[in-house]
Amino acid sequence: DAGITQSPRYKITETGRQVTLMCHQTWSHSYMFWYRQDLGHGLRLIYYSAAADITDKGEVPDGYVVSRSKTENFPLTLESATRSQTSVYFCASRMGLAGGQETQYFGPGTRLLVL
Amino acid sequence: AQKVTQAQTEISVVEKEDVTLDCVYETRDTTYYLFWYKQPPSGELVFLIRRNSFDEQNEISGRYSWNFQKSTSSFNFTITASQVVDSAVYFCALLPNTGNQFYFGTGTSLTVIP
Numbered sequence: 001d002a003g004i005t006q007s008p009r010y011k012i013t014e015t016g017r018q019v020t021l022m023c024h025q026t027w028s029h030s031y032m033f034w035y036r037q038d039l040g041h042g043l044r045l046i047y048y049s050a051a052a053d054i055t056d057k058g059e060v061p062d063g064y065v066v067s068r069s070k071t072e073n074f075p076l077t078l079e080s081a082t083r084s085q086t087s088v089y090f091c092a093s094r095m096g097l098a099g100g101q102e103t104q105y106f107g108p109g110t111r112l113l114v115l
Numbered sequence: 116a117q118k119v120t121q122a123q124t125e126i127s128v129v130e131k132e133d134v135t136l137d138c139v140y141e142t143r144d145t146t147y148y149l150f151w152y153k154q155p156p157s158g159e160l161v162f163l164i165r166r167n168s169f170d171e172q173n174e175i176s177g178r179y180s181w182n183f184q185k186s187t188s189s190f191n192f193t194i195t196a197s198q199v200v201d202s203a204v205y206f207c208a209l210l211p212n213t214g215n216q217f218y219f220g221t222g223t224s225l226t227v228i229p
Contacts, residue, residue, distance in 0.1 A: 031215065042221040043206065050215055058216060090160060102148045102210055104217055106160035 003027065006091050006107040014115050019078045021110050023091030031094045032074040033104070034058075034066065036087040043090070049074055081114045088112070117142050119209050121220035128197050129228050136192040136223045138207030144168075146212035149183065149190045154222070155203040163205075166190065197227045 004025040013019050023032065034046040035058075045058030047066040055066050063085060065077045074093075078085055089110045095101035118141040128134045140149065151163040164174060166183050174181045178195045194201050207220040 033216070040221075043219045045216055048216060056215070088158070092160075103150070103162055103165050104208075104210075105162060106152075108159050 004091060004093055004105055004107040006110050008110060009108065010111045012113045012115065013081050015082060016080050019081050019112065021076045021089055023074045023107060025072055025093045027093065028071060029093035029095050032068065033092040034074070034076045035090045035092065036060065037090060038087050046076065083114050086112060086114045117209060117211055117214065117218045119207050119218050119220035121207055121223050123223045125224045127226045127228060130199060131196050133193060133195050134197050134225065136205050136225065138190045138192065138220060140188050140190065140209045142209060142211050144211040144213050148210040150208040151181065151192050152206045152208065153203045154206065199227050199229050201225060202227045
């Protein structure tokens with residue numbers, strides 16, 4: 001049972017480069033999320049998706065792009081990376097919004113360093 | 116407004132002591148869900164418990180227990196006889212029934228000293 005995976009786990013890039021972080025889940029969960037975690041800010045929501053082809057902005061969407069053509073994948077792209085996007089990125093998923101489906105499960109995280 | 120407050124930023128206890136992590140939430144929804152997650156030094160986020168707003172029964176799981184009180188909008192987490200392996204950052208979270216996203220507290224960093 002692979003659950004939810006993220007790749008790469010570690011990434012170093014340079015300012016201005018495009019970077020894509022991958023997220024894949026094997027549970028057929030409807031909802032998927034991208035968070036960033038920074039010291040002093042806790043977990044902040046970047047984007048989320050309620051189903052394939054449906055995405056919405058979270059608290060800090062600027063500089064990021066997402067897509068969800070397939071239920072199991074939810075890639076996050078930094079179109080032109082900036083140093084302020086150095087962070088740990090977590091992908092998460094959950095089945096639904098009722099009947100015990102509300103629990104959100106997290107991937108292992110991707111540590112991104114932008115030089 | 117939807118909000119979760121974890122006022123304790125850092126806590127240190129000596130092994131075998133009991134410790135309570137506080138969580139206070141705000142929501143206008145009558146149906147909502149509350150969660151606790153653990154983030155050990157290895158970095159992953161581990162689900163611990165889910166509670167819905169209609170179930171105010173306290174829950175115990177081994178050395179862990181949770182006290183949900185709607186009257187004070189609190190969902191506190193107690194670790195009994197703490198162990199070094201309990202050292203982690205603990206996050207409380209709220210999911211309102213009318214929304215899609217979780218609201219996380221800023222976390223409490225617990226250090227258990229051997």
